[in-house]
Amino acid sequence: MPQHSHDDFNWFHTTKLGKMFNGDSYQFISNLRANSIDLIVTSPPFGLVREKEYGNVPADEYINWFKPYAHQFKRILKHSGSLVIDIGGVWNKGEPTRHLYHFKLLIMLCDEYGFNLAQDFYWWNPAKLPTPAEWVTVRRIRVKDALNKIWWLSKSPWPKASNRRVLQPYSDSMEDLLTNGYKPNLRPSGHDISDRFQNDNGAAIPPNLLAIANTESNSPYLRYCRSKQLRPHPARFPVELPEFFVRMLTDEGDLVLDPFAGSCVTGEVCERLRRRWICAELVEAYLEGAMGRFETRAKRSTQRKNTNWEPSDNDYFKLPRVGLLWESRTTDKLAKDGGKKRPRTGNRRVNPDKSRRAKGRSRD
Numbered sequence: 001m002p003q004h005s006h007d008d009f010n011w012f013h014t015t016k017l018g019k020m021f022n023g024d025s026y027q028f029i030s031n032l033r034a035n036s037i038d039l040i041v042t043s044p045p046f047g048l049v050r051e052k053e054y055g056n057v058p059a060d061e062y063i064n065w066f067k068p069y070a071h072q073f074k075r076i077l078k079h080s081g082s083l084v085i086d087i088g089g090v091w092n093k094g095e096p097t098r099h100l101y102h103f104k105l106l107i108m109l110c111d112e113y114g115f116n117l118a119q120d121f122y123w124w125n126p127a128k129l130p131t132p133a134e135w136v137t138v139r140r141i142r143v144k145d146a147l148n149k150i151w152w153l154s155k156s157p158w159p160k161a162s163n164r165r166v167l168q169p170y171s172d173s174m175e176d177l178l179t180n181g182y183k184p185n186l187r188p189s190g191h192d193i194s195d196r197f198q199n200d201n202g203a204a205i206p207p208n209l210l211a212i213a214n215t216e217s218n219s220p221y222l223r224y225c226r227s228k229q230l231r232p233h234p235a236r237f238p239v240e241l242p243e244f245f246v247r248m249l250t251d252e253g254d255l256v257l258d259p260f261a262g263s264c265v266t267g268e269v270c271e272r273l274r275r276r277w278i279c280a281e282l283v284e285a286y287l288e289g290a291m292g293r294f295e296t297r298a299k300r301s302t303q304r305k306n307t308n309w310e311p312s313d314n315d316y317f318k319l320p321r322v323g324l325l326w327e328s329r330t331t332d333k334l335a336k337d338g339g340k341k342r343p344r345t346g347n348r349r350v351n352p353d354k355s356r357r358a359k360g361r362s363r364d
């Protein structure tokens with residue numbers, strides 16, 4: 001098959017830095033030149049046990065469906081490049097157990113295609129609803145599934161990267177430590193915390209848990225869709241997610257690909273950060289909506305230039321400390337059948353006074 005230069009396609013839309021292709025992404029990437037892409041960042045259709053509107057692949061067939069993509073991704077990535085896949089988990093049909101497809105995908109990519117797992121990330125969406133209701137809110141035998149896995153893979157063990165690009169403000173406790181000092185000692189884990197940790201580097205290195213609430217409700221993209229009577233894409237990732245990796249793994253002028261572009265969030269991020277980008281999306285209507293991301297760019301880019309920004313309490317997602325509501329003894333017996341028999345009565349309520357008191361404490 002002839003390899004195209006990135007200018008040869010019949011593009012749906014182009015900007016100064018980016019190009020959108022409407023059609024099958026496998027055909028599209030098969031025609032890209034080898035070793036030409038710095039970063040592939042994407043959220044592919046998830047494997048599902050029930051079909052969604054944009055033709056997801058059944059979880060059991062996912063690995064075989066993905067293999068041709070794996071081959072092409074490896075071929076088109078530069079040696080220094082990275083492949084970042086955001087992927088959600090799925091429950092097995094009719095059972096309170098989880099499918100393993102996204103772990104199998106990771107193992108397949110490393111074992112069969114020679115990718116390196118540079119690091120596994122987890123996107124925590126605090127706004128996730130407690131589903132599936134049957135297991136979480138009715139039988140109360142599982143907890144909320146609020147994490148997507150993000151596999152950061154690379155062609156070489158040393159992809160280009162810098163965590164200095166994605167620093168975050170120090171937490172209150174770290175600020176306190178820097179101001180008031182810390183007595184170096186041994187942690188329960190056995191780590192010797194030396195006074196090196198007291199250096200004020202201006203900002204903190206983030207963990208591999210990305211806390212981003214997916215609650216977009218009045219963005220320029222959504223307003224554009226409303227004004228054109230287009231239905232917004234139903235499974236968008238938040239801008240901060242591709243932005244984290246574009247910042248950390250690419251330089252200005254590098255080439256980024258999103259082969260399952262949806263509403264083209266990746267393109268929007270690249271445009272703002274001055275990376276070149278290409279994307280492909282099967283459904284034309286999604287790209288029509290994506291146009292809203294580029295028409296309003298001038299307005300949007302000014303939103304980020306607030307150099308006087310100071311972190312506030314709302315800039316941190318707080319995880320309540322585990323154990324806040326625990327009683328000294330567990331008096332209620334667990335169902336011997338693991339919740340197989342559906343309960344008839346309502347849920348037992350936590351004492352609201354105690355719950356409120358604990359909430360107050362958790363903010364200390």
Ligand SMILES: C[S@@+](CC[C@H](N)C(=O)[O-])C[C@H]1O[C@@H](n2cnc3c(N)ncnc32)[C@H](O)[C@@H]1O
Pocket residue numbers: 023024025026042043044045046054233235236237238259260261262263264265280281282283286
């Ligand atoms: C999870 S969504 C991506 C959403 C996107 N990250 C966003 O934030 O808008 C996956 C997308 O892949 C598209 N898709 C599925 N199969 C495709 C294919 N063979 N070629 C191109 N796009 C495809 C779907 O139409 C869907 O929009």
